[in-house]
Amino acid sequence: MICLDLFWTFFRIGLFTFGGGYAMLPLIQSEVLAHGWMDTAQIVNFIAVSESTPGPFAVNISTYIGRVTAGIPGAVCATAGVVLPSFTVILIVAAFYAKFRRSRAVEGAMTGLRPTVIGLIAASLLSIGREVFAPGAGWVPAIVSLGIFALAALLAFRRKHPICVIALSAAIGVAAGYALQL
């Protein structure tokens, strides 16, 4: 039963994701939080894992959530769910893709969808930021988090590889964690 729920949820996520990488994040947040399969901190942790392992984010996160929620059958169902919409739609489109590319409806839909993804990722960023900088454990950790974020942003905008940004953030996290006895 939970496998069916995983399949159907990730099927919807796959069907409504347009664009690569973080375009899927707002959908994952909406759906996975609503099901209580993971909390925001766990989702963000997993983004780091996904950036540091090969393969598309979509496959990585669906495999992980499926596995944690319902074992290996769960992983298979969630991953099959996220892949199936793409697979089916592409098979249909591949048959007459010249027409598809010139279609007014597709062009129009994309003019609506591209900015939508931006607005939604901005909303995700805000909600994750609220969680990361929440002064729940006191102000000092929140300020350290802000420092890590500033440094990471500096590196990220200088086009340093994500893995490098993650490794540095982890190192500072461990050092500050022990130093402050969090």
Place this chain on the structure above:
Amino acid sequence: MRTAWALFLTFAKIGLFTFGGGYAMIPLIQREAVENRGWVSQEDILDVVAIAESTPGPIAINAATFIGSRVAGRRGAACATLGVVLPSFLIILAISYALEAFEHLRAVRYAFWGIRAGVLALILRALCNLFRQCRKDAFSVAIMLGAFAAAALLKVNAIAVIACCGALGVARAYAGRAKP
């Protein structure tokens, strides 16, 4: 049959060596599918990217299915897609057990605490990149703000927001105001 197997292997290699997925995968696909195998032409790669972007689902999966189907029909599509999915599936399966075993360790908790702030910066960069590439006419900006407000303030489900804004884009195109 040999082509199908070659598709599977090639896309498994692409899946295994791309970190981050999506657009990071395009140069590798280009090298393997265009230069090494000659499955698609240089111009067709642009089509592949355009179609992968404007159809639902992750870009990596879309590109694999599309190239697979061009080369060897439905069976080719299945092999290429399975190939691109399988390496991450197996790796994440293994990692999920390790994460469960270690996530309660103090050092690991601290590391992830730091990492969460770092990931925030990565999301910010991705957001800025998308923003730079997006058109900034009145319609686009209105949609951006509307989608943000719906998700951040009104807590509307992301799927509902996407469906509505996609429909708005189509409606606008047919209303004749969009410049194609």
